[in-house]
Amino acid sequence: MAEQNSQSDTSDDGTDAHKITARNVNVFYDDKQAIDDVSIDVDMENVTAFIGPSGCGKSTFLRTINRMNDTIPSARVEGEIKLDGKDIYDPSMDVVQLRARVGMVFQKPNPFPKSIYDNIAYGPNIHGLAANKAELDIIVERSLQRAGLWNEVKDRLSDSGTALSGGQQQRLCIARAIAVDPEVILMDEPCSALDPIATAKIEELIHELRGKYAIIIVTHNMQQAARVSQRTAFFHLGNLVEFGVTSDIFTNPQKTRTQDYITGRYG
Amino acid sequence: MTNSGNKHTLSAFDEEMDKIRSLISEMGSRAESAVEGAMKALLTNDMKLAKKIRHEDKIIDKLEKEVERIIVQTIALRAPMADDLRELIAAIKISAVIERIGDYSKNIAKRVGHLKTEDFLSDNNALQRMGEIAGEMVSTAMESYAKRDIDLAIAVTRRDDDVDQLYKELFVDFVGFIAKHPEAAQEVAHLLFISKNLERIGDHSTTCAGMIYFTETGENLPDD
Ligand SMILES: Nc1ncnc2c1ncn2[C@@H]1O[C@H](COP(=O)(O)OP(=O)(O)O)[C@@H](O)[C@H]1O
Numbered sequence: 233m234a235e236q237n238s239q240s241d242t243s244d245d246g247t248d249a250h251k252i253t254a255r256n257v258n259v260f261y262d263d264k265q266a267i268d269d270v271s272i273d274v275d276m277e278n279v280t281a282f283i284g285p286s287g288c289g290k291s292t293f294l295r296t297i298n299r300m301n302d303t304i305p306s307a308r309v310e311g312e313i314k315l316d317g318k319d320i321y322d323p324s325m326d327v328v329q330l331r332a333r334v335g336m337v338f339q340k341p342n343p344f345p346k347s348i349y350d351n352i353a354y355g356p357n358i359h360g361l362a363a364n365k366a367e368l369d370i371i372v373e374r375s376l377q378r379a380g381l382w383n384e385v386k387d388r389l390s391d392s393g394t395a396l397s398g399g400q401q402q403r404l405c406i407a408r409a410i411a412v413d414p415e416v417i418l419m420d421e422p423c424s425a426l427d428p429i430a431t432a433k434i435e436e437l438i439h440e441l442r443g444k445y446a447i448i449i450v451t452h453n454m455q456q457a458a459r460v461s462q463r464t465a466f467f468h469l470g471n472l473v474e475f476g477v478t479s480d481i482f483t484n485p486q487k488t489r490t491q492d493y494i495t496g497r498y499g
Numbered sequence: 500m501t502n503s504g505n506k507h508t509l510s511a512f513d514e515e516m517d518k519i520r521s522l523i524s525e526m527g528s529r530a531e532s533a534v535e536g537a538m539k540a541l542l543t544n545d546m547k548l549a550k551k552i553r554h555e556d557k558i559i560d561k562l563e564k565e566v567e568r569i570i571v572q573t574i575a576l577r578a579p580m581a582d583d584l585r586e587l588i589a590a591i592k593i594s595a596v597i598e599r600i601g602d603y604s605k606n607i608a609k610r611v612g613h614l615k616t617e618d619f620l621s622d623n624n625a626l627q628r629m630g631e632i633a634g635e636m637v638s639t640a641m642e643s644y645a646k647r648d649i650d651l652a653i654a655v656t657r658r659d660d661d662v663d664q665l666y667k668e669l670f671v672d673f674v675g676f677i678a679k680h681p682e683a684a685q686e687v688a689h690l691l692f693i694s695k696n697l698e699r700i701g702d703h704s705t706t707c708a709g710m711i712y713f714t715e716t717g718e719n720l721p722d723d
């Protein structure tokens with residue numbers, strides 16, 4: 233099995249250049265350690281799912297990848313995280329730029345209380361991605377297209393983003409992340425507030441976005457991890473217990489703790 | 500990764516798995532005595548026992564349908580993963596295979612009474628021997644299933660070669676016998692079918708062992 237893992241690891245892309253490499257990452261909130269010596273590689277070709285019981289550190293680790301933990305005063309990050317081989321914690325790293333390159337979608341859809349159009353246009357505007365209104369229109373349309381929302385909102389772009397349904401709001405947030413042309417999209421339980429149909433639409437969207445962006449999704453729904461990802465990382469008490477090909481993790485995990493969790497034998 | 504032995508948070512899931520295991524064990528022990536009984540009926544020309552084996556086959560068929568129904572329901576309702584998933588997939592296959600072993604035993608039992616060449620039979624150690632090994636393979640496979648013991652599963656597959664070898668030898672013997680005693684052709688044809696049935700029982704026991712190995716390890720049995 234280990235052999236098969238490493239085989240499919242390389243055969244998918246034929247290269248070993250990873251989009252994100254994390255090495256020996258520790259995260260503390262004051263004295264409390266939330267992430268313990270985690271190393272992981274994430275690539276463009278595969279959707280990576282983070283699973284594990286509540287409080288195991290999935291969100292904390294996810295936030296290290298776009299330095300969102302910087303906004304939490306008690307949080308302290310140790311170790312090394314590289315994006316395209318560049319240390320994102322290097323003092324020369326522009327954090328605003330980094331967060332455009334590494335977009336994030338949260339559990340609760342959080343559109344700005346502005347029009348649908350402005351929700352998407354906001355990022356490209358502040359990053360100066362459009363020279364004029366026509367270019368901005370193109371970015372807005374393309375982002376909404378990619379997020380699978382265009383047909384539903386094209387006739388009401390000036391309506392408020394908050395007037396959309398929950399599932400549409402979440403796709404709006406994904407469109408907003410896409411609008412600044414990111415390389416990585418982090419999703420923290422993006423479907424947990426959505427009904428099954430809206431969830432299926434997000435999952436289908438993730439499937440379509442695969443390969444265009446490196447995607448990491450945190451989910452407490454194991455079936456969802458199995459459906460949308462090709463790589464799965466199981467976290468437990470701040471440790472990365474097991475990381476591998478999703479189909480292997482769900483049919484033949486190598487660690488007892490992983491197996492107990494995914495088969496519902498956890499505590 | 501074998502089962503940690505920890506219980507599921509949902510106790511009804513454990514109950515379903517236990518039910519499936521006990522039904523399969525019951526099928527297995529019935530198949531085991533069917534193989535044994537069929538051979539005994541044959542060697543002693545016991546028509547009553549033969550009839551009992553034919554009836555046993557019907558019970559095994561029913562049990563298989565019941566196991567299948569519970570497995571489909573469990574897969575649908577529990578969305579099993581990892582060792583649970585492997586065990587359920589294996590259970591479908593194992594129960595199907597045991598059902599076949601029941602069929603073959605019935606098939607052997609059906610031929611009781613059509614054989615008058617008792618001398619030939621009782622002289623024929625190889626056929627008896629084959630029946631014994633096939634019966635042992637079934638019982639070892641079921642012991643392996645009950646104990647989740649992969650060493651026993653491997654032991655089953657080792658014996659399959661013995662059965663195959665005996666079958667080849669018997670085949671030559673039978674064909675030779677028919678050449679010398681063409682008047683006995685029909686009866687010997689029965690014996691030939693019986694040996695073929697035993698050979699198939701050996702194959703099915705091996706399949707069963709392979710599925711037990713798969714359940715426990717997530718991998719296929721190495722072909723030596
Ligand atoms: N802002 C914070 N301040 C202090 N502790 C936190 C903070 N965020 C998370 N934690 C703690 O860190 C651990 C990991 O939390 P989190 O990353 O949210 O886990 P998960 O996303 O897997 O549920 C938990 O023990 C949690 O209580």
Ligand SMILES: [Mg+2]
Pocket residue numbers: 290291292420450
């Ligand atoms: Mg979280």
